[in-house]
Amino acid sequence: MTREPLRSRELGGADPLDTQLGLPQQTLRQRLHLERFLPLLQRRPALGLRPGISPAIVLVPIGFLLGPQAANVLSIDVLGHLQVGVSIGLALLGIFIGRALAREAGNLRVIAAGNVESAATIVIVALALWFLITQSQVPTGADAVLIALCLAVTAAASSGHTADPRSDPAARLATRVADFDDLLLIAVGAILLVFIRAGYGTVSPALIVAPIGIGLFVALAGLLLFEHSEGESERGLLVLGAVALLGGASAYLMTSSLAAGLVAGVVWTRVPGRADEIVAREAQKLQHPLVALILVTAGAFFVPHAAVLWLLVPYVLFRLVGKIIGAVGAAAVLPGIRPFELAGYLVPPGVIGVGFSLTFMFALPSEAGRIVVSVAAAGTLLSEVLGMFLIPPAPPAEEPAVADAPGATA
């Protein structure tokens, strides 16, 4: 069985439709003779954008410009309706994390390394931000511990597509560590959401296991449906329906879509059959639009609040410290990798942290929610920029995103 590159977890290589269409005979870049400027920006190919910069760097500012603070094209009303897309997008990312986990379940060292690294980041960022909030008395609209924990969870994520697998063995290992550092944050995030809800009144204990229940039920329905579906259209519809159910049911109960998606992803991969393969192929078609939606929505929710300005730089710095200390811990578990090299690869946060901040935003009191999402979105943007300078450039190759796409060789 050929394994697809793990880096497809978050962004999935090229959009399948792009792959089918093939490359334009003469790209705009060639027509405008932009090649000479590309080495300045050609760090990592992602989301098919050229030059290859992280999607967060492009889409978060676009979201801000379209959002209520600027053009107001994405007004508060519209953003409220985009919540459905965000929860579905997070469920989709959860499925990809679950698939990666199920495939690498035997590799306990990598899983442990990823979780040691994210635990260190959560602890360091949470403590630092809690200290800063309580000392400064900066208004945050919710309990300082809660805000600090929410932000720490968003900070713990690292991007699975950071390291180009063609770079070197260290980069490949770092990619896998980054893939598994999301496990802990998904678990902590899911529990945190129950705590947030408990702040508004009593909650049913069943809510703690609700994401697992949702994930199992949808996974079971998927197993019954996917393999016996007829044709690509039908498979696409059923997979989209399953992902929408995962995200929709979680959003309805205000629990974690990522956790529900993760459970379903694990089940589909571990149970024998073709369900995993079908989900991977069909879900990839949804990935880019949903990732773009998450980033644009987060950017649109940004508010230049005093607390955001106060917490932003410490968030980025302590996240970096957390990643370095976490990388030292991870290197102890996983020999053969230099801690600082690993830390560099783990700096770009990707999409999951931002996505989680949106989940928190819809659950927290309004002001606190906007602060969390603003710090996470701006922090992600800054960390991605930081990552551009910390990660060695990918080896030159013509249009690598398309070449690496799983469907490209089909």
Added chain:
Amino acid sequence: MRRPVALLIVLGLAWGVINLDAPQGAPLRATGLALGVALIAAYLAGVLLERLKLPKVTGYLLFGLVCGPYLLNIINRPMARELQVFNGLAVALIAFIAGLEINVAHLRPRLASIAKLGAVTLAVMYVGLFAAFWLAWPWLPIAPDAPPALRAALAFLLTAVVASFSPTVTIAVVAESRSAGIYTETSLAIVILADLMLILMFTVAMEIVRWTGGGSSHQVGLLASASWEIIGSLAFGAMVGALFSMYLRSIGREVTLVLVGVCLLLSIAARALHFEPVLAALAAGLVVENVAPPEGQVLKRAVERGALPVLVIFFVAAGASLQVDALATIGLVALAIAVLRGALAWGGSHMGSRMSGQEAPVSGLLWMSLISQAGVTLGLTLIAAQEFPTWGVPFQTLMVALIAINQLIGPVLLRTALARAGEIGRMDEGAAPQH
């Protein structure tokens, strides 16, 4: 057996989630749940109906109707409205697909005969309906005591609206059944032609009603308004289509994302600028297919394959928003009009086929594709009701009931006609490499 069990699991999960421990404001977050349930459960309902030799789209419609706010209320009003949010996007995508299906070079030799067929069919329907409404006016629950001039104007307006068809439903049924062939092409062309006529006739009829009713004429000229809606829509769509083609040719990245953006632009921006989204999206698809064929072909196949969820949601939302209560109040009159309309469509299409030299399957089956009515008709009815509330409200109730009947019958008839013409599934044959 697997599918019913899966259906039970999905419905059970939805029931469990709604009854577990939803926090305050949960109904506001019901969209994703409604979307997931509608996609899987409605699709399975459609498959079930297909076994009973009925079209899947009727299954989707009936699922929406039965689970919707008027009957079981599993998809409650907020959920139904949330599903409608996707409708604008769905209509644009469906019309865009129709544009991609129309190859002008292929159709050119038959354009004159199709135009003749359409003109005769519509003329028979217009004359027949107008005469019937004029004669039966005292018994129609709109404005029975209207003076003769206003009565004639209102009868004309009612004729224009009742004689309309639904290009969206027609295209959706064709796309869902993956039909292709001479009958499919002719039906699509006639329905689109009728849509152009509807806009023109409705504008003229409204202006006459304003004039005869003693109201002030609309500040914008009749010709200007109609030409903006027809020619402007086509120009706007062509421009968007050409820009999209250039993007495909020059950049060709993130096409899915850009396609969603194009459909948003065609549905929302077009509506904001008073264009007709169906025409605009159709023109965009036409340009992509006919000016940039290689990209158009790949895009067409990809969009067709990915369109099924959009079609399912479109029909579920339509079913959930069918106002069956209107049927209860005014059902008999609406049923009589529906029968008359069907009969005129049958007579008109037969006469038109004879005069334009159409042969089977078009001559015998065309009327079956002229029954569906949906969003465009409803939208025009709403415009009339808002401007003339005194007679507009009973007018709207009558039309809503008529649309409900035609929406339920139309897709079944069209699917049956496509099956009899032997064109179901032939879209895939056309998609196979031909060289």
Added chain:
Amino acid sequence: MSPSPGSRLTRETRLLLIIITLSVVVLVVLSRFRFPDDEPASTTAGATPLPLERLAARATYDELATIISELGRRVTPSVSVLRIEAAGEQRFVPAIRVRPDLLLAHVAGSSRILAIVGQNIPVDIAAYDDRRELVLVRVPSDPSAVVTLETGAQSAARPRYVAAMEGTPGGPALRPLFLGRTDRVPDDRYGEGLLVLGGVLVASPGSLIFGLDGSFVGICVIEDGYAAGVTGPSLAAAVAGMAGPPSR
């Protein structure tokens, strides 16, 4: 004979450019007739929703109730209610936490604050601005409940529903409020002027106005024959004048 790829590309690109140009020309010409007095875009501006807002399905009254209840969950922790006596009558006025240890309320100068509802602590008035009739009441510190006054005014930027929070003996109570006009009128007491809310009966004086997204819009005051809103930034400036700038 088939043309070479290069020439085909050029021809098709040229055709696309012609289509774009022709479409623009047609649209410009038609718009002159369709919108004779003004620009096409401006005919849909004003009170018409922004294009993308058409995506947002309109809420019914039932949904409005749900939205208000959801909003209450999110903003009530930041609000306390003051029991006051004015002209021999008791009234209840909401007070919003603007600093960890300070509540802000709009209370007429002739009134007396009797108690903070639900809190068994003496009333400690930190400052009173008689020109603006604003009072700051000192309470035990709770940084988590502070509301930032500077944001949210755009929630009332055009006619729309907002929520008015009023004081009751049981605590703060929210109700929907439709803002029909949102003009600003100049007022020398407030840098941003006052926001016209409607007639005098629109909300009781001292009510807190929130956008449906939870952002703070302002405090309702009754001016000469109409209800007005003192916006967040104006209140922030007033609070800074009364209590000094916020400490970091």
